[in-house]
Amino acid sequence: MAFKFLLFAAFLAVARAGVIGVAAPAYSAAPAVSYSTAPVAKTIIAEPSAPANYEFGYAVNDPHTDDSKSHQETRHGDVVQGSYSLIEADGSKRVVHYTVDAHSGFNAVVSREPGSVAVKAVAPVVAKVAAPIVTKLAAPLGYAAGPAYYH
Template structure:
C-alpha cells in the first residue's frame, strides 16, 4: 500500500511540475523527437602494401654462465632465410639453417657438432690454514613472514 502511495505522490508531483503557477488547466506537453545519429561511415585509406624487408641478428657469449647463442635472419618479401645456434645441455653445438618461401614452405637443416673442450693442467697449490682464535662471527638470520 505504501508503494502505491509513493507512486501516486510522484505522479502528482510530475503533473504539477508541468502546470504553471496560478493556472489550473492542464498543459499538454509533447515529447520532442529523439535525435538519432546514424553511424558515420569512415573511409579508411589503404596504405600501399610494401613487402617486408629486414635484417635481424643477435649474439650472446657469456663465459661466466656458459651461455652462448646467436641468430641471424634476413627477409625479402615473402622469402625468409636465417640460422641460429646454441649450446645444448649435452655439450654439443646445434646450428639450424632455415629458409621459408611461398613455393617450398619452411625447410630447416640441423647440424650438431661437439665442442672442443680445452683441458688445462692445474699445479697443486699449498694451502695454509689461518690461525684459529676461538671466535666465530654471529650468523645472520632472516625471518620471512
C-alpha cells in the same frame, strides 16, 4: 532492529502503492528523433603496400654461465632466411639453418658440431632421510587402557 526494518519495508510498500500521498516522479517520453536512411559516402584510404624487408641478429657469449647462442635472420618480401645456434646440454653445438617461402614452406637443416665447450660436471645430490619418528599415543585422560577385544 528487525522491527524497524519491517516497519520501513511496510512504509515503503504503502508509499509505492500510492495510499500515502507521496508523489511519484513524473516521467516524460523521450523526444522523437528521426534518422535519415540516405547513403553516406565512405572515403577509403589505401595504404601503400610495400614488401616486408628487415635484417636482424644477436649473439650471446657469457663465460660465467656458459651461455652461448646466436641468431640472425633476413626477410625480403615473403622469403625468410636465417640461422641460429646454441650449446646443448652435452656440450655439443646445434646449428639450424632455415628458409621460409610461399613455394616450399618452412625448411630447416639441423647440424651438430662436436663439444667445443667443456661441460662442468655436477655432483649428484643425495638426500639424507632421517629415521622415521614413532610416537606412542597414550590413552586419553580419564580412560584406562584396557585389553582390546576383537570379534
